[in-house]
Amino acid sequence: MSTSSFLHLGKPASAVMQHGSAPLNVIVHPQCLFSILDHTLRRNEDQERVIGTLLGTRSDDGTEIEIKSSFAVPHIESAAQVEIDMEYHKTMYNLHHKANPKEVLVGWYATSLELNAFSALIQNFYSSVSDGTYPYPAVHLTMQADPRSEISVRTYISANVGVLPDKISESCLFVPVPHELRYAEAERSGLELVASAKNVETRDTSIVNDISNLERSVEQVLEMIDRVSTYVSSVIEGGNPGSVAIGKFLLQNLSLAPKVDAEELEKLFNSHLQDVLLVVYLSNTVKTQMELFNSLKRTAVLSG
Amino acid sequence: MALPVTVLPELTTPVYSAVLDSGVLLKLTKHTSESFPSTVCGLLLGLDADSVLQLTHAFPFPADSSASSSDDTANPRSKINLRYQADMIRLLKEVNIEVNPVGFYISSYLGGFFTQTLVDSLVSFHASNPNSIVLVHDVTKSSQGSLSLKAYRLSEQFLAANKASGGKFSSEAVVKHELTYLDILEELPLSIKNSHLATTLLQHLDSPAFAKKDDPSTLLASSTMAPNFDTLELSIDPYLEKNVEFLIDSVDDYYAEQGTFNYFQRQLSREQAKIQQWVQKTKTENALRERAGLPTVSEDDWQKQFKLPTEPSRLDNLLISAQINQYCNQIEEYGSVVSAKMFAIQNGLDINN
Known part of the structure; x- marks a missing residue:
């Protein structure tokens, strides 16, 4: 999901990663993105952005973080100050923990790409020693959820670099980290169904039965074979430049046929x-x- | 329009279909498949409007650690869960979520969900909201390619029989209200809806910028998420084997239940014979007494002397029958898909030879 502008900012990330405690990789599960979007839709009228807590699992060495679910946290933001219902966060976290004992606090999200002083304040809370993710860094996920523009997702961790001691609580350096989307095998069928509605104007779909599902799969396979054979014949005739990678890939697959x-x-x-x-x-x-x-x-x- | 305000239940119009938000679907499948193979449940929140039930939010119930054995199905109406529900709803209200419980979801292993617990929970939900439904997610089947999620609610026949017999389900009540094992639950058409933002997200995930450029396999696929050829899988034995195993278990249960009922009937006829005898005896005695001018004993007095055995609830029988029916349907459905695949491959082989 990384964009080209992200790559420019990638340099400090590699510098921080050498410290060892920074996550090398952030894995986002789609259902988490969906619930963030749902939260956006339910925000109060005058609210610019909404925030919430991210939950998931962390690998043993802390280098890989999987964000599995999220919940909304109410907050009030004005030009002068930000107020977050921390009591709410704690109660909700405890309740969530009861139902998903494996998931722990990994960070927080906000639905605007902007990073400001308030972001730093919240980030410092989430990575604090008492209730935060310390000694691991908290992940901050920003999501552009404005219907007028394309959706984009960024993930950051923070570092206390070059900060004046008296301003430590409201400043930090956000370091962008790469992230990828991943879903469990068992959830694929659900996700696929959801994705099948994306080009439909009514935005809905219904659950298909096995036999029509089979039909669709067969049709898809046939279509893919058609595409490949058109491509191969166009390469043979010289109309298209051949690609070694594709050639190898096709050969590899052909050799998979059982004898x-x-x-x-x-x-x-x-x-x-x-x-x-x-x-x-x-x-x-x-x-x-x-x-x-x-x-x-x-x-x-x-x-x- | 003047509506009678006093008749509250009338205001809830019956729903005929359910619409599930895509985010809820993903949340639900995550919960059920992560805790597989133990059955888990959660609460569904939403609204009923214009005869459509909109399911807009869901949250999982904590796994019941006190459940003694693995075949104990999750109970959404247990005391712990009710308290959890109250806590959760109080919190969700603060972030503008419709906190109207409209049913629950439950995971099932190979469609074995016809249990007393499920029916009891539905009855309890029905009391507070007549439009309550249950979503059953078959995790085993969903991992084979196509998602298996069904929405059910209690049928009118069941509710009528339940009300008439006071939860006892006597034979007469069951027959009188035409309740058969085929219509304990009635299925509702279910569709899945994306919000506008979710559609945007899906489009974004599908855009070429997101695809991995160095992997040729993604070049073939028309979408990052679409190619799912699990349905073409040919390992069919495990599924059928398990299904048949469960079917046989259910048939065993059925016979056990039948045994109890037969025992009751024997007991009943024995008692009835005894009563008949007693009535006969009283009749002759009464005739003698009348002749001697003594007061007679009423023939209806047998009720004081004998007690008829109570009929066991027919609900067990109905549920087991429904379960057997479910397994049979699954096998048939699966069989049709598998035989189609097999014949296709056979044809392919013929062409190659």
């Missing part, structure tokens, strides 16, 4: 198919039996 005797394979398939049909037959019989039982009982009660 099984065709007759043997067919026999295996046949026996397997019979097994499946038998099981289906069995379940049908059970169902009929149940239906019969039920009807008999009804008549028994009605007549007796």
Whole structure:
């Protein structure tokens, strides 16, 4: 998700990472982004940005942080001061911890890309010794959630570099760190379903049954094969420059085809198919039996 | 328009479908799949408007550490969870979330969710909101490619029978209200909706800037998230095996339950025979007494002498039947997909030969 402007800022990150305690990688789970967006939609009318707590897991050496969920924290921000309901944060964190014992506090989010003195103040709270992530750095995730512009996400950690001692509580250096999006295997089906609605005007979708899902997959595979064969033939004819990477990739995949005797394979398939049909037959019989039982009982009660 | 204000329940119009927010879906699948294989549950919050139930927020209930065995299903109405719910709702109210409970979600292992706990919880939810539903997420099935999430609510027949028999579910009540195992729960059509911002996010994730440039496999895919060919997977045995195993277990349960009922019926007929005997005896005695001019004993007095055994609740039977039906349907559905795959491959082999 890194943008080109991010790369310019990347230099201080590598300098800090040498300290060892800084996270090398931040992994964001999509459901967390969704709940941040949901929070944005529910903000009070006059609120510019909303903030909340990020929760997740940290690898043993602290170099990898996975952000798994988040919750909103109410706050009031004016030109002169910022007020965050810390009591709320603590109670909510305790409740959340009960339901997700593995997830710990890793940082906080704000729904504007701007970093100001208030950000530093909040960041220092989240990375403090008493209630914060200390000794690990707190991750600050900013998300541009303005419907007029594209959504962008940035992640930072902080360092107390070059700060005057009397202003330490309200200043810190935000160091950008790279992040990536990752989702668990089991959540893929849900995410895929959500993603399937992205080009639909009504923004909704319904759950498809297995057989139409299979149909869609087969169609997709066919489409991909078509694309590949068009590409390959255009390379052979010289219309398109060939790419070594793609060539290697295709070759690698072709070699994955199993080498099984065709007759043997067919026999295996046949026996397997019979097994499946038998099981289906069995379940049908059970169902009929149940239906019969039920009807008999009804008549028994009605007549007796 | 003059609406009768006093009749509160009338104001809630029945819902005919449910709309799930995409964020809620992701939250729910995360919770259920992370705690798999133990069953977990959570609360659904939302609104019912224009006969559509909108599910806008959800939160998980803590895993019940006191649950003794693994087959104990999660109970959203346990005391701990009720307290948790109250605490959570108080907090969520502060961040402008609709704190109107509209049901709960539960994870299931291979569709085995027809339990007494589930039905009891639904009845309890129904008391506070007649439009309450339960979302059942089948984690095993969802990991095979297509998401399996179903929305159910109690059917009218069930509610009528429950009310008429006072939760006892006698045979007469069940038959009178035409409650069969097929319609304990009724399914609601469920759709998933993205907010505008979520759509923007999804579009952003799909943009070429986000794709990894050095991996050729992403060049083939039409989207970063779309290619999911788990449905083409050919390892079919484990799923069927487990399903058949569970089916057989359920059939065993069914027979055990049938045994209890048969025992009751035997007991009942034995008692009835005894009563018949007693009534007969009293009749002859009464005839003798009448002749001797003595007061007669009423023939209805058998109720004082004998006690009929109480009928066991038919709900168990209905639930087990519904469970068997569920397993059978799953096998059939799966069988149709698998046989389609198999025939396709066979055809492919024929072409190659």
